[in-house]
Amino acid sequence: MSFISVTPPAAASDAAASSIESAYLSFRLGSQLFGLPLLSVQDVLDPRPLTRIPLAPAEVAGALNVRGRIITAIDVRSRLGLGPRADQSRYSSIVVEHEDELYNLIVDAVGEVLELPPSQYEPNPPTLTAAWREFANGVFRLESDLMLVVDVRKLLCFAT
Amino acid sequence: MDDLMREFLAETAESLAILDLELVKFEQNPNDSEILMNIFRVMHTIKGTCGFLGLSRLEHVAHAGEDVLGRFRDGVLQVTPSSVTVILACIDRIRAILGAIEERGDEGSGGDDELIGQLRAIAEGRPVAPPSTAAAAVVSGEAIEAAAAADAPVISDEGFPVAAELLWECEAAMQAGLPTAAAEVSPPAAPATPMAAEVATAAGHDGAPPPAMAAAAVDDHGGERKAPAAQQSIRVNVEVLENLMTLVSELVLTRNNLLQMVRSRHDSEFADPLQRLSLITTDLQEGVMKTRMQPVGNAWAKLPRIIRDLAVETGKSLDLQMFGAETEVDRQVLELIKDPLTHMVRNSADHGIEKPHERLAAGKPETGVITLRAYHQGGHIIIDVHDDGRGLDTARIRRKIVDNGLASESELDAMGETEIHQFIFRPGFSTAETVTSVSGRGVGMDVVRTNIERIGGSIELKSTAGRGSGFTIKIPLTLAIVSALIVACGGERFAIPQLGVRELVHVSPQGENSVEIVNNTPLLRLRDRLLPLVMLHDLLRLDEPADLAAKSYFVVVTQVGAQSFGIVVDQVFDTEEIVVKPVARMLRKIPFYSGNTILGDGRVIMILDPNGIATTVGQTTVAADGGADGGGRHHESGTELILFDAGGSRKAVPMALVARLESIDAAAIEEVGGRRFVQYRGQLMPLQDVGCGFAGDEHGRCAVLVFAAGSRSVGLVVDRIIDILREPLHISFPPELPGSLGTAIIGGKATDILDAAHYLTQAFSDWFSSHDGEADAAEDRPAVLVIDHSAVSVNILAPYLANAGLGLATALDAAQAMQVLASGRRIDAVLADVGQPGGDGFAFADAIGADPLFASLPLLAVALSPTAKLAERARAAGFRGLAAKTEPATLLQLLLPLIPMETTTLKVAA
Structure with a gap:
């Protein structure tokens, strides 16, 4: 299990100007970079045994025990309609809280915590497919990459 | 609302609950100064506190009540039932005002003058007209006085032998002598001490206290220990x-x-x-x-008052005895059983106990006794509600069942009394002929049962006509931690709460328990009963589908309500105490999980919900109703029938006729020359449509009943196999269309009895007749001659005979029969109808009786409705036996031993 050290946001200078947060935890699915608002992240976990839940929606990878709490694992790849992971045993997961319940988002790899100025932010490009627009909350232009901001609430609203 | 007020409301509500109980006791035992003191004290406290809080309306009412109680205490006033009724009304008023305060924050407006007037009148010794009829109250009052001696066990569940009384007196004396020491040694008993001292003093004044007094004091001692122990406890949210x-x-x-x-x-x-x-x-x-x-007594607190009011209202004389009130139960469980219990006690008082004159006429004491008893038994709490009333009225229940269409007369005939009684737990059932204000409000025992089962409990009923009825409720002590069976299926583990698990059955190819497949629906033969099985593999769509034939596996026999079924799993591990946690919100739509938990090894496990699984079993176990008492009905009479849907109507065919049930792919059906076939076991099997086409269901599958004779088979395509039932086959309406033998009530519904012969002869016109070709080549094939002028009867019998490997010859009357015999055709036995007017069977018996050639030919008589007289006559005429036409399976059992045969491929239902 790795822990994230969060540096407090430098100056809340113009952050108030928009509702866009400035700190993100990045992760990758294949080559695509995504960012989760850091405030919604509870923990980052290494792979651990999952209990399958028969008849659950396809996106639900199973349930696991994290310090005595039962957490539902969501396969973000399956949620986004991406194909299965090349190496099933190598993945990372991010624990987020949503409506008082904990969810474990399974992703390919967890990156670093990024402090991003609102100036790099842009709303969803209109060409984004409908499926992705559903959960994406805009894009950050990084130097070498584009980071899609994930809206946790929308990501997890599929079955409720 | 400030804290002070909230505290006052909570405290007063508690006090009032005690008051209710105390007052009823007081009415039965008006000379008990202890009870009176308690009541007076509570009333006084209420009055004092509300004066302090500025609740003037409440204060006035309480004040008037206190005045009356004061007079009682001083001995100025005689306690009468009518005055107690007014005091109870006063308490109700106080409660109503408290309710208003809680809801709106003020006392509300309303005239209390009448009530206060009545109270004043009583205080001054003037006669009053109490709210309820005085006459009834007097009747009940007398009765209650008569029962006063018997009220001792109200709280304590031990008797009061002399030794116990002596012990109590000693204790009281000791406590009176050493109050401080006693209080220190046993703090919980401290509140009882001043009271004990009073008793001791009273004893000192009057010399020896009368036994009744002592008993009542013990009584109070028991009650007291719980109630104002408030000083020893704190309120916790x-x-x-x-x-x-x-x-x-x-x-x-x-x-x-x-x-x-x-x-x-x-x-x-x-x-x-x-x-x-x-x-x-x-x-x-x-x-x-x-x-x-x-x-559990907290859930009972209101009952004495309810019974008391009921006694007044119905003019009955009632005695409520409560034992084991101190038995403890989880508060969550307590909340849930409160209403069912109240309902049952009300039922007992309202319907169970007879009117006093009826009781006297029946030679019973005038006062009806309702007993409430609670005790622990291995992780469960058992609550008995018993009355010594008239018991359940079986005849009335029967009538009601038939009126409400819950079952037919013939079905009821097959049932025992106990089974019929179980119907009171069915939805929409209430036997109260007149709806009184007390019960019959549309909620019935079904609601009671549902509530109890919802918390994993069970309810059982026992009733003896004229002697009373009793309910036994079994509920878990707590809902938080349950014991669960850990099983594995398809590589996953699951927990099954043990409450519903009846037994575990290991099934293996070598074992004695066998699983039969009916239209892909597996059934377990378990001690002469067919248990529907739920394949957990299929239900949860797990990998590696179960191969029932090859593997060994376990059946978890589960009971939900009256329904029993088996859950088929791969493996059973052990039981573990688990803490049920709710499943994540997005998983709540799946009906098969009641929660999840973490096992000792740290892994998460899903908890299966037997209730949810039971819904998939559907109504298949109508016949298993009342099977809670173990083996169920062993010797069921009737014919085993396969029930199915075809062409939009419900049909049935005797199970013994059907060789196999199959499910075939609709796409595999081939059409040749307007007829349809399917390749089946290396042959082309003709398919007959029973009015539903060959389209198959949504998965493109067709359910097929396979009939076989010799090497030939015919498949009848139906919409859906519903169930297998064993019921007497009484065809009540003649057929309207070809292909039907008529209509009968099967499983409580009108059902067409399929004329298998009609469809079989459509496929093979010679299905029953000569069997030329291969059949005739085998000259030694035994054959039966059936003499009956009804073609329908022959049609019923023919498939059975064919199935049993018997050839068939038919004759309409005795003369024709003689011709058949004379033709030289092989005939091994004769079935002759003797029930019809004209008696062709008898004529035939007469005819061959004279012929020594046929002396060894076995004759069997058949009739539509055999009677003992007919059987006697048949025997005299030379028949070996008499069987009912409507029960071909029984008939075959009689017939077959008469026919010498090397191999019998008979499929007789066990």
Whole structure:
């Protein structure tokens, strides 16, 4: 299990100007970079045994025990309609809280915590497919990459 | 609302509950100064406090009440039922005002003048007209006085032998002598001390107290210990307790987790401290559980008042005896059983107990006794509600069942009394002929049962006509931690709460328990009963589908309500105490999980919900109703029938006729020359449509009944196989269309009895007749001659005979029969109808009786409705026996031993 050290946001200078947060935890699915608002992240976990839940929606990878709490694992790849992971045993997961319940988002790899100025932010490009627009909350232009901001609430609203 | 007010409301509500109980006791025992003191004290406190809080309306009412009680106390006034009724009304008013305060924050407006006037009148000794009819009250009052001597066990469940009384007197004397010491030694008993002193003083004044007095005092002692122990307790918000409970549950799980880790390695240095941690955790768990425990008597507190009011209202004389009120139960459970219990006690009082004159006429004491008893039994609390009334009226229940269409007369005939009684638990059932204000409000025993089963409990009923009826409720002590069976299926583990698990059956190819497949629906033959099976593999769509034929596996026999079914799993591990946690919100739509939990090894496990699984079993177990008492009906009469849907109507065919049930792919059906075939077991099998086409269901599958004779088979395509039932086959309406033998009531519904012969002869016109070709080549094929002028009867019998490997010759009357015999055709036995007017069977018997050639030919008589007289006559005429035409299976059992045969491929239902 790795822990994230969060540096407090430098100056809340113009952050108030928009509702866009400035700190993100990045992760990758294949080559695509995504960012989760850091405030919604509870923990980052290494792979651990999952209990399958028969008849659950396809996106639900199973349930696991994290310090005595039962957490539902969501396969973000399956949620986004991406194909299965090349190496099933190598993945990372991010624990987020949503409506008082904990969810474990399974992703390919967890990156670093990024402090991003609102100036790099842009709303969803209109060409984004409908499926992705559903959960994406805009894009950050990084130097070498584009980071899609994930809206946790929308990501997890599929079955409720 | 400020805290002070909230505290006052809570405290007063509690006091009022005690008052209700005390007042009823007081009415029965008006000379008991202890009870009177209690009541007076409570009333006084209410009056005092509300004066302090500025609640003037409440104060006035309480004041008037207190005045009357004061007069009672001083001995100025005689206690009468009517005055108690007014005091009870006064308490009700106080409660109503309190309710208003709680809701709106003020006392509300309303005239109390009438009530206060009545109270004043009583205080001044003037006669009053109480709210309810005085006459009824007097009747009941007398009765209650008569029963006063018997009211001793109201609280304590022990009798009061002389020794106990002596002990109590000694104790009282000692406490009176050493009040401080007693209080220190046993703090919980402290509130009882001043009272004990009073008793002792009273004893001192009057010399020896009368036994009744002593008993009543003991009584109070028991009650008192619980009630104003308030000084020894603090109020804790329920939420705090719930949180605590959750935390302890987590702790238990963590402990289990640790234990499992340490157990796997030897001489770990953690072993000892962990052992201590484990013990402490268990103690802590028990301690926290205890905080949730409440005496079951709290759920009963209102009952004496309800019974008292009922006695007045119905003019009955009732005595409610309560035992084991101190038995403790989880407060969550308590809340849930409160209403069902009240309902049942009301039912007993309203419907169970007869009017006094009826009781006297029946030679019973005038006062009806309702007994409420609670005790612990291995992790459960058992509550008995019993009355000594008239018992359930079976005839009336029967009528009601038929009126409501819950079952038919013939079905009821096959049932025992106990089974019929079970119907009162069905929805929409109430036997009260007149709806009184007391019961019959549309909620019935079905609601009671549902409520009890919802918390994993069960309810049983016993009733003896004229002697009374009793309900036994079994409920778990707590809902927080349950014992569960851990099973595995398709590589996954699941927990099944043990409450519903009746037994485990191991099924293997070599074992004695066999699983039969009917239209892909597996059924387990278990002690002469067919148990529907739910394949967990299929239900949860797990990998590696179960191969029932080859593997060994386990059947978890589960009971939900009256319904029993088996859950088929791969493996069974052990049982474990689990803490049920709700499943994540997005999984709540799946009906098969009641929760999830963490096992000792730290893995998450899903908890299966037998209730949810039972819904998939559907209504298949109508016949298993009342099977709660074990083996069920062993010797069921009737014909085993396969029930199915075809062409939009419900049809049935005797199971014995059908060789196999298959499910075929609709796409595999081939059409040749307007007829349809399917390749089946290396042959082309003709398919007959029973009015539903060959399209198949949504999965493109067709259910097929396969009939076979010799090497030939015919498949009848139907919409859906519903069930297999064993019922008497009484065809009540003649057929309207070809292909039907008529209509009968099967499983409580009108059902067409399929004329298998009609369809079989459509496929093979010679299905029953000569069987030229191969059949005739085998000259030694035994054959039966059926003499019957009804083609329908022959049609019923023919398939059975064909199935049994018998050839068939038919004759309409005796003369024709003689011709058949003379033709030289092989005939091994004769079935002759003797029931019809004209008696062709008898004529035939006469005819061949004279011929020595046929002297050894076995004759069997058949009739539509055999009687003993007919049987006698048939025997005299030379028949070997008499059988009913409507029960071909029985008929065959009689017939077959008469025919010498090397091989019989008979498929007789067990």
